[in-house]
Amino acid sequence: MGRVMWNQKTNLTEVDAPVLEDQEARLDPATELPAPTAEEELAGDADQAATGVTGEATGQTEFDQLKAERDRLLDRLARLQAEFENARKRAERERADYREYATGAAAEQFLPVLDNLELALKAKGSAEQLRSGVSLIMKQMEEILEKLQVKVVPTVGEAFDPRFHEALGTVERDDVPDQHIAEEVRRGYKIRERLLRPALVRVAHNAKQVEE
Numbered sequence: 001m002g003r004v005m006w007n008q009k010t011n012l013t014e015v016d017a018p019v020l021e022d023q024e025a026r027l028d029p030a031t032e033l034p035a036p037t038a039e040e041e042l043a044g045d046a047d048q049a050a051t052g053v054t055g056e057a058t059g060q061t062e063f064d065q066l067k068a069e070r071d072r073l074l075d076r077l078a079r080l081q082a083e084f085e086n087a088r089k090r091a092e093r094e095r096a097d098y099r100e101y102a103t104g105a106a107a108e109q110f111l112p113v114l115d116n117l118e119l120a121l122k123a124k125g126s127a128e129q130l131r132s133g134v135s136l137i138m139k140q141m142e143e144i145l146e147k148l149q150v151k152v153v154p155t156v157g158e159a160f161d162p163r164f165h166e167a168l169g170t171v172e173r174d175d176v177p178d179q180h181i182a183e184e185v186r187r188g189y190k191i192r193e194r195l196l197r198p199a200l201v202r203v204a205h206n207a208k209q210v211e212e
Helices: 002-027 038-122 127-147 207-211
Strands: 150-152 165-172 181-186 189-191 194-197 199-205
Touching: 038 127, 127 150, 165 181
Parallel strands: 165 199
Antiparallel strands: 150 189, 181 199, 189 194
């Protein structure tokens, strides 16, 4: 009985051995894989070709988008340049119109003065009458200048100021403070605080005041 059992064990071992060897063969990583068939190779080539075509299409699409964006920016730049040029020309035209209007408005106020001067030249009268008429015209002229905010630069008795006065020389005067204006040779004018022309004056030199 013991011998029979040993034979059975031996038989089982011999039967199971090929099965284990077949399993080890299937699990061996060094076992070579079967070569791909022709259909599989064609399918792989088709996939690679499709991938290349897709990449080219994507690159062309991006290029077209960038080109369209560039064209749009160039068009916008051209429009902005045209608008800027139009605005510059419009501003120049408006400034020219304003200067013309301002000059015309100022000149219009002096027309009555010219009319009175013409009448004074045609008038027949004494020298005193002519002098009186000219004085009235001068007064009219000063009123117009005042409306235009043009004022006379103060001179006689004022301290000499090189910003508004131009000295033609000095005069000895003891009744006028030193370095003050003693005589006015020509009137000066300013509009608001901007000088139109300086007043020509002679400055006093007070020797008594200098010695003190």
